[in-house]
Amino acid sequence: GAVVSQHPSWVICKSGTSVKIECRSLDFQATTMFWYRQFPKQSLMLMATSNEGSKATYEQGVEKDKFLINHASLTLSTLTVTSAHPEDSSFYICSASRNLDEQFFGPGTRLTVL
Amino acid sequence: KQEVTQIPAALSVPEGENLVLNCSFTDSAIYNLQWFRQDPGKGLTSLLLIQSSQREQTSGRLNASLDKSSGRSTLYIAASQPGDSATYLCAVVGQAGTALIFGKGTTLSVSS
Numbered sequence: 464g465a466v467v468s469q470h471p472s473w474v475i476c477k478s479g480t481s482v483k484i485e486c487r488s489l490d491f492q493a494t495t496m497f498w499y500r501q502f503p504k505q506s507l508m509l510m511a512t513s514n515e516g517s518k519a520t521y522e523q524g525v526e527k528d529k530f531l532i533n534h535a536s537l538t539l540s541t542l543t544v545t546s547a548h549p550e551d552s553s554f555y556i557c558s559a560s561r562n563l564d565e566q567f568f569g570p571g572t573r574l575t576v577l
Numbered sequence: 578k579q580e581v582t583q584i585p586a587a588l589s590v591p592e593g594e595n596l597v598l599n600c601s602f603t604d605s606a607i608y609n610l611q612w613f614r615q616d617p618g619k620g621l622t623s624l625l626l627i628q629s630s631q632r633e634q635t636s637g638r639l640n641a642s643l644d645k646s647s648g649r650s651t652l653y654i655a656a657s658q659p660g661d662s663a664t665y666l667c668a669v670v671g672q673a674g675t676a677l678i679f680g681k682g683t684t685l686s687v688s689s
Contacts, residue, residue: 469620497676506666506681507621556620563673564609564628570620 466490467559469569476547477577484542484572486557492537493559497566498530501554510555513540547576579604583667583680590657591688598652598683600667605648608673612641612652613666615682621666625652657687 466489476482486496494515499507511532513519519532529551531543540559544551552575558566580603590596600610609628613621625634625641627650633642640653654661664684668677 495674499676506679507668507677509676509678512676554618558677560674565611565623565626566670566677568613568621568623573618 465561465565465567467557467567467569469555469557469572471572472570473573473575475575475577478548479546481543481545482547482574484544484555484557484574486540486542486559486569488538488559488561488567491559491561493540493561494537495560496534496540497558497560498532498540498542499556499558501556501571507556510542544574547574549576552576579607579669579671579678581667581669581678581680583665583683585683586681587684587686589686589688592657592659594657594687595653595655596657596685598654598665598667598685600650600652600680602648602650602669602678604671605645606671607645608670608675610641610643610650610667610669611677612639612650613668615664615666617664624665654685657685659687659689661685662687 468487470485496513498510501507511519511521513534521527534540556571558568584599611626612624627643638655664682666682668679
């Protein structure tokens with residue numbers, strides 16, 4: 464149990480386009496999901512906390528108008544990178560909290576912006 | 578602000594050695610601590626979760642300890658194997674339901 468999926472696993476897009484990444488908890492309901500970003504050879508940095516039915520809470524320095532997060536159901540959160548640029552190229556990973564104790568991570572999405 | 582530090586940043590050992598990875602955190606008021614494994618270009622695999630009230634957790638050849646008062650955790654890997662080669666990440670949760678704060682990881686290479 465406690466499986467989290469992400470789609471797509473990788474995406475290449477042109478500069479200026481928007482990309483949507485989905486995070487799904489497959490076998491449990493997640494009231495809270497988290498989005499992290501990892502640059503090469505760096506650790507994971509929290510971008511935002513997403514609660515079902517409410518607006519996401521963004522970390523300092525993360526542009527909420529650029530990284531749109533929607534948590535419309537207890538099993539799905541989406542991250543849309545709007546008007547992507549090469550500096551947005553990164554590894555995006557989501558996690559879902561089944562209870563307050565543990566988070567389960569998706570396999571990540573590799574975004575490359577040309 | 579919580580900060581997590583992992584030492585060493587990289588480690589190379591021959592197969593069969595026992596090894597210890599270190600993790601320290603600046604704020605001892607944590608809810609739990611987790612150790613993860615990350616293979617190159619891949620997501621995270623959870624290894625061990627230690628609640629703040631616990632002192633250690635064991636899974637197979639892995640043993641993680643937690644000394645909350647001193648802000649330290651160690652991950653002990655027994656009889657290392659080439660398949661253990663990966664980056665090991667330590668992360669803490671400050672309060673229940675909040676995000677994990679990660680260290681930069683220790684990249685382990687086990688040679689056969």
